[in-house]
Amino acid sequence: MIIKARNVVKTYGDIKAVDDISFDVKAGEIFAFLGPNGAGKSTTISMMTTMLRPTGGKLILNGHDVTKERDSARKSFGIVFQDPALEEELTAYENMKVHAVLYGVPAGQQDERIRELLELVDLWDRKDGLVRTYSGGMRRRLEIARGLMHHPKILFLDEPTLGLDTQTRNLLWDYVKKLSDSEGMTIFFTTHYLDEAEAVADRIAIIDHGKIIATGTVKDLTKLTKTDSLEEAYLELTGRTVRDESSEANNGLNVRMGARNSRLR
């Protein structure tokens, strides 16, 4: 098991953003983490990627406890954040370079590795363009290339296809599948596009109100709910009512701000 979550809890004051969740992800697996807005997806990813400290429970990445062996855990994963996290005033190449140094890629290997990755995502020709001038799709590709820099065992993708056109989305999932096949990389992603999850994921976990309500393959989930498609199964499990859009923002920001003075890391 390359990812082990045991009874993970994250509370903000009285609000339980993540409520006692446990799951395992096998090495080499493509794992989708689905749920309505505000269900706790991003909070869980933030905890797995050491950005947030869990209130309780244990999270093990590649054998490293994310709270106790933070740097080893950090070396085990690459991440593409939900919102872009690039330095716009630097070129693509410079962004890659900063990342390579941050992750301790040996100086002699940096240039070759950067070239290899930028070629993989078809950005080598544009390597000297400022990221400011990049389109949304190009930025995403650059972020994926960057996330792969240090040969991570696990790649986290938090809604990686949000706002991308169909062509770029297809291209992106092609890369991801290729990586999973050729390098045996474990992929952990969230998305609101259920067709993507259905097409790409080996296994799926559905989280709602901070609890995992079902885990399994697409087949397991459709069987469980006696439905024909993942979308039907998902709606059956999470209900058809629209969630308050702001609750995601609450989990991510507002509540944290309110609670920040009382419960800092």
Next chain:
Amino acid sequence: MDVIYILWLRQMKRYFRSRSRVIGAVGQPLLFLLALGYGIGSVYKKAGQGNYLEFLVPGIIVQTLLFSGVFWGIQILFDKRFGFLKEMLVAPVSRVRILLGNASGGATISLMQAALVFVISLALGFHPYNWAWVPITFLVAAGLSVMLTSFGAGIASMVEDFQGFQGINNFLIFPLFFLSSALYPLNNVPNWLRYLSEANPLSYTVDALRYTLIHQSHFGFGKDLIVMAIALVACIYFAVNRFDRIQV
């Protein structure tokens, strides 16, 4: 390449790629220098205090360091807002090194701006008392730029948005500047103002530069350096402590 160096380099590249920032940051002190230096200069002379421009230049250099150093903190808010802070904070690098790399870039930038203001003041007729002391002035200014950049980084780590930073700026930075000895000598001011200025660490930094540049001192250079050293350590501690608590 080292982490600290690459983050420093990133700050420098950012700076030189947006030229408006270079001009913007030097514009304000220049305005002070021209308007006050020439505007008040004649009155100052009549009052028997000597050359006001000479007196003012060290204060304006501190002003440059203060505003560009503290304003540099906005960079942290930018990084938070535009995501790059996350990229840095999830890397397997300690936060102290992340802060050090970025803040050393900020300090270098504010030092360059102060140097530019110094050169302009020479063109306006400023004469250092002794050129041999100019390198020492530079060292003092370097310490000061680290101190003020750290201060800005600490504040930026505490506030959530640009508005908050702006508020702090108005209620903290301007009073700090005006209640220092940057613009007027402390000899003849009312007592309450003198006490406030004497309690303000910035007064000692102005005084130190005034000593190295025009050989005038109110507190004595030794005392200036001691106060500055304490303030420097306090500011660095403040920055590290606050930056360590940022949640993204």
